[in-house]
Amino acid sequence: MAVGASAGAGAEVPVLAGVPVVGSLFELKSDSLGTYLRAQQRHGDVVRITAGPPGLRAELYCVFSAEGAQQVLASESANFRKDNPFYQEVRDSFGNGLLTSQDEDYLRQRRLVQPLFTRRRVDGYAEAVAAETASVLAGWEQKADGVVDVSEQMMRLALRAVARILFGTDVEATVDVVDRCFPVITEYCLRRGYSPANFPRTWPTPANKRAAAAMDELYGVCDRIIAERRAATDGDGSGEDLLTLLAAAKSSDDGEFDADELRDQVLIFLLAGHETTATSLAFALHLLARHPEQQDRAREEISRVLGDRTPEAADLDRLPYLTQVLKEAMRLYPAAPVIGRKAVASTEIGGHAVPAGADVILAPWVTHRHPRYWPDPDRFDPERFTPEAEAGRPRYAWFPFGGGPRACIGQHFSMLESVIALAMVLRAYEFEAVDTDIPVSAGITLRTDGPARCRVRRVDG
Template sequence: MLVRTGGAGVPGLEGVPLLGSLFDLKTDSLGTYERARQRHGDVVRISAGPPGLRAELYCVFSAEGAQRVLASEAANFRKDNAFYQEVRDSFGNGLLTSQDTDYLRQRRLVQPLFTRKRVDAYAGAVTAETEDTLAAWTQARDGIVDVSAEMMHLALRAVSRILFGADVDATVDVVHRCFPVITEYVLRRGYSPANLPRTWPTPGNRRAAVALDELYTVCDGIIARRRGDASGQPAGEDLLTLLAVARSADDGTFDAAELRDQVLVFLLAGHETTATSLAFALHLLGRHPEEQARAREEVRGVLGGGRTPQASDLERLPYLTQVLREAMRLYPAAPVIGRKAVAATEIEGHAVPAGADVILAPWVTHRHPRYWSDPERFDPDRFTPEAEAGRHRYAWFPFGGGPRACIGQHFSMLESVIALAMLLRAYEFEAVDQEIPVSAGITLRAEGPARCRIRRVEV
């Protein structure tokens, strides 16, 4: 691979003639970003695409740089790139994609529904869905389960139950069927140098349109019921009902289209991210029996043999929380974060021009040897309070950071700790697939099964 320096002094990977690093990014973007850091440091420019359609990506890999982009200069780095526009066009203008006054208004309306007290009340939905998963595992063929697929199912059921209440069964099958079609479509268009209009009747456009129509229809029907009957009284007590009645003197309420946008974002971000964290936590424990035994001992000491965990148990499960945080370090659900610079600035001594596409990569920063010794090793003790106190705040940022940090991070940890506690109390896990290939989609994606052999634990 050819290397040159350019782009206002930023070292760069030029790649092959005509196309730059386009194929490297398409086939192994995470590996390409990691190699860029290893060879050229914490700010690297990567060119991708043919002349005239070439993208110039300014990749920032240090914790200090991540803090600058997400927090201290957050106003200068916007969600204005092509990828976010594709997400916006499919999943709507919800909290994940909205900006400026739209974002501030949405955040103010939604924030009261994500206080710690409110989120803790969702624990019952998580325990119910985890119990169903445990019951299903008694029929596991050869005692083997694919924890990637199983955690995706569990997390989707849990977030759908919290969002839709009694309508959970009406939505899960549609989401399970339609989301992969839509996310694949978004990825293909988001990373392509040029796209045909969505209205053209190509096979890909037609497949996506059918999936979007089915998804929108089921969401719109449930929203209509939640917004109440002619008397104006809403039905149900789920999160969607609370969103439907959320109001303030300054911000008004969500209309039906805005409600759908929020629902789709919560479905997207609320189940894939948690599923990723849970699946890789189980798989890592399946490869590290000593850490698994230590986590199970803590769980049984807190919950005993049969007590259902509650939100208040989280603070009594510090090692289990460390396991999850270490899994999120090695396998961050959002492995790549994109922004566009509004004005020229400087990061780590390198000039970043106005209009530049800026890439943060938690996948790379979470493995940076400046912050992590032996970074590929699984070690939950990296997240003791003492260890964290000595580390840069943005050496670990699976939930983003700054004013646009994920509003659902407490919910994600609540769901993950409760579900993992119940699963470990009931079963021992032994990894069958030792290495799981992954890729960067909208979220981190396992490109193969993550099978574990499970054995019932005697109570």
């Protein structure tokens, strides 16, 4: 069915039963991921969920099939925009960077940034990732009880790695500020993004004042570093850190980033570049801690390929089983578990009518567990990602990096960082899970709602 055709041509979308007046509001607030999963199990691949009282009610058209995800993200991507309240809150807090911008703003930014994310350029960051991983591992030597929270530790590693790549020698000046301010701002975004009504940000409420103070501190340190870097390099691009390269990015058609635009890109890279990778690393380690046979197999591959040397970018292709482990962890725990869009025109998805203006939800959390693509979907099995197995599935049965023209520009960097870090960590330590059940929820990215502790032991030899 063509975009813009009458939405009435498709079948009516089944509705997840809620409670009178507010529908599924409380279910979504307490367990949105479980609610989406139940919706698919009860009603199929296109389900409508209502939430909120009359007059403030949201209607979510949830699409759970790989084919539907491909339609929304790729084949009909122009019909599905980032226009929902949640993205607006992220835009208002973290700026109009690649994650949140649209239309010509997005295209211009993508053209300016794309040359900085070629495979050759990204491969040059392998040394920085290895150095930050070694620093984290050195800290584990002092763990008296041999227990680490892999969620906390991988968040620290990923933040330091992306800060080093962005800022070079200015890592220490940013890490503490980001670590302190990001949780305040992201919680503020979530609360406002999922609330049916909000006070204006300018009103002096306690929540507004806390968020404004955190944003002022975060913006201030970024603005200071940007100004110092531009003054030191005179905009000539001399230097290998990403901030210097972003400041020097220009073209005759697209111009260059001004100071505010540069800060927006930096904030989005900090947000998207550390929380997502940290999630993938933490759950890969925790899953291996619960599956010693797969952990031993991964370690054997690492030892055989690397020996005692520091991993480098070329090793990404030499560690296929470790890459399969990572992909399976990203299937079970996708860092972006929910993706929202708004339909511009009426269309049809999976034989169901989706009207113009509809809020459309994709849920990798659900699609990655869809029994049509993933037999025994809750089982951890890296063999699902052999080349032969991948070739037998629809393209969008697995989409942790989104897809289509707005696919994550940093996906090669994320894979490179994750494989290098995992290789170094697993070569040095054995893992045994202390917390076997890790509750999670959907924030801006997937987040743990408790510790993910593992007992670690140095690997002999």
